[in-house]
Amino acid sequence: MSRVPVFKSGIRPVEPNASLERHTQRFLELRRGLEQIEYFCKGTVLKRMMKCGKAQCACASDATKRHGPYFELTYKANGKTVNVKLSPEAAPLYRAAALAMVILETASGLDAP
Numbered sequence: 001m002s003r004v005p006v007f008k009s010g011i012r013p014v015e016p017n018a019s020l021e022r023h024t025q026r027f028l029e030l031r032r033g034l035e036q037i038e039y040f041c042k043g044t045v046l047k048r049m050m051k052c053g054k055a056q057c058a059c060a061s062d063a064t065k066r067h068g069p070y071f072e073l074t075y076k077a078n079g080k081t082v083n084v085k086l087s088p089e090a091a092p093l094y095r096a097a098a099l100a101m102v103i104l105e106t107a108s109g110l111d112a113p
């Protein structure tokens with residue numbers, strides 16, 4: 001009695017074809033892209049110039065005399081905006097990480113909620 005290969009429903013033997021080749025190329029392309037990414041995080045890095053609140057300080061009347069820059073990472077969690085203060089040294093790292101997240105979301109076809 002000859003045996004006929006049985007495949008579970010929905011699973012079929014894969015034959016090499018143009019579509020598979022295209023997906024393979026895309027996979028390798030995405031994986032190369034991932035190798036470039038070190039850190040990633042959700043959110044946006046904001047640069048703020050602040051008033052100190054002292055009435056006699058120059059910042060009170062002149063926007064160009066405000067203090068800073070101060071950096072913040074802002075992102076949404078459970079529908080609420082969260083702000084995290086960043087040191088000037090950390091800001092460029094977070095900015096690059098936030099950009100990496102956008103690249104990841106674009107590459108994966110996911111959109112930010």
Ligand SMILES: [Zn+2]
Pocket residue numbers: 051052053054057058059060067
């Ligand atoms: Zn001031």
